[in-house]
Amino acid sequence: MPRTPTVPTYRLHAPSGQAVVTVRTPEGGRRDVYLGTYNTPVSRQEYARIVAELATAPAGVCLAAPVAGRTVNELLLPFWEHVERHYRRADDTPTNEVTEYRVLIRDLRALYGHTLAREFGPLALKALRGRWLDAGLARTYINQRVGRVRRLFKWAAGEELVPFAVYQSLTAVSGLQKGRTTARETEPVGPVAEEHVRATLPFVRPAVRAMAEVQLLTGMRPGELVQLRPCDLDTSGDVWVFRPEQHKNAHRGKARAVPIGPRARAILERFAPADPTDYYFSPRRVVAALHAERRKVRGTPLYRSHAARYAAQRTAAPKRAAGRRYTTHSYGVAVSRAVRKANERRERLAGPGNFDPVAHWHPNQIRHAHGTEVRRLYGLEAAQVALGHARADVTELYAERNLTLAAKVAAEIG
Known part of the structure; x- marks a missing residue:
């Protein structure tokens, strides 16, 4: 007899306060699906939908993600986990893109964190771009940030977290052109004398x-x-x-x-x-x-008591090594x-x-x-x-x- 699929547990993701459930993917892996704020009717409804889908899907695989009620905040959490995994050098240290996305996510959360992800369109992207214009950022840097927003939603569409049309609509926003915007221009990097x-x-x-x-x-x-x-x-x-x-x-x-x-x-x-x-x-x-x-020019010898006192001071108020x-x-x-x-x-x-x-x-x-x-x-x-x-x-x-x-x-x- 085929094994009865295990019902996934509705649980709390403590760092974000979101409800989360882990489901199997068609490829045989596992994926965390974020359902909304923990212990709310909306998140319970999404959980019930996933359980119902698992009961009818082959081998207990969840084929669709709950994209309808997902907010931008709920989208950013799995995307940040992707950023931390993906943008790494050969020695496993993070690249500069991790820092760039951290700042980008902060601005997205501030303006559109509670907006439904499927409703984030060209006008929202332009409003976000306007925030960066008001902050005095350079034109080329603003265009780079806009590109990162597009990559965020492209990744989300590939994970079936938002409809593909959301990403597609963001590509209609053109980059700021030189001489046709109030954004400042950066000076080219020249040689130093x-x-x-x-x-x-x-x-x-x-x-x-x-x-x-x-x-x-x-x-x-x-x-x-x-x-x-x-x-x-x-x-x-x-x-x-x-x-x-x-x-x-x-x-x-x-x-x-x-x-x-x-x-x-x-x-x-x-x-x-x-x-x-x-x-x-x-x-x-x-x-x-x-x-x-400094020890060479020290006027008094470094006695054992001095060394012990310095060690105690370093322990009490440690400095960054x-x-x-x-x-x-x-x-x-x-x-x-x-x-x-x-x-x-x-x-x-x-x-x-x-x-x-x-x-x-x-x-x-x-x-x-x-x-x-x-x-x-x-x-x-x-x-x-x-x-x-x-x-x-x-x-x-x-x-x-x-x-x-x-x-x-x-x-x-x-």
Whole structure:
């Protein structure tokens, strides 16, 4: 006899306050279906509908999701779980998209959380876009957010959480066009003058100074630089080659190779960790070196009682531990603080209004400066390969020639 399908349990999803039931899918897996606010007539009605459907469906499979009464809030919960699973790098760390969707979900909940998901249409999307316009966001960034809203509802339609027509209607909303909107335009990222970089470096820690110098010599992206480890380097030749596991186009199946010339090598050798799987630039080692330096100039010996008291203080008021490696954010913050300190010093020495300020810059501009210099010395093709801008459809022979040319550039100026 065929086994009688088990009736799923109506239960509370504590973090959201929603009623939830777990059903089997036609593919043999399981899916959580959110029914609405826990212990309300609407959620009980949806539960009864699912139980009735299970009684007639083959092998106890729930074939349809309750899309009729689902609100946007009820849609966002399973979507957020999808975001946390999907947007991950090879080492299982979340990508920047997780942060972007977190902010997007906050705005969606504020404006349309209690709106029926099937009723979220073009006018609602335009109202959401208007909120971002009023907040002063840039035109290109607003268009990116609108695209994320569309992807949210496309995913929901694929999961049968909303009718496909809902997603289809959102595609009718055009992106904001340059010159035809009040949204501000962003300035293109340009190169930073090397003199401004050099003026900033005395105000950063040695590790951050080395990071900026290596970036000037190699043109790495900040995200590539912060993950640099000895185990990721091919050191068999005069020019080392760094192949980052994570980079901008890794999810597209593209490879990235960064040649490292003798000047950059000399810098890296000064910061080489004992463990080849550790990072060249580590805040943890920076903090340890700082403490060691302070102990050297300490006037009184570090007695056992002192060490015990310091340990008790750390336990009572723990501080966030330094990380194993810098992030692009912490690298950028260190640069911004250094620029401010450099200008404060110039102002003290010359007086307000009587000095040439150091221009504010961020690490991505170093990469542009490197590309500009390579192009000036070696031409456009050399700049493209040095920065890793090769097209995806080039032949393997052309890719090999690119690496050879990039290595030549690194050997001479890197």
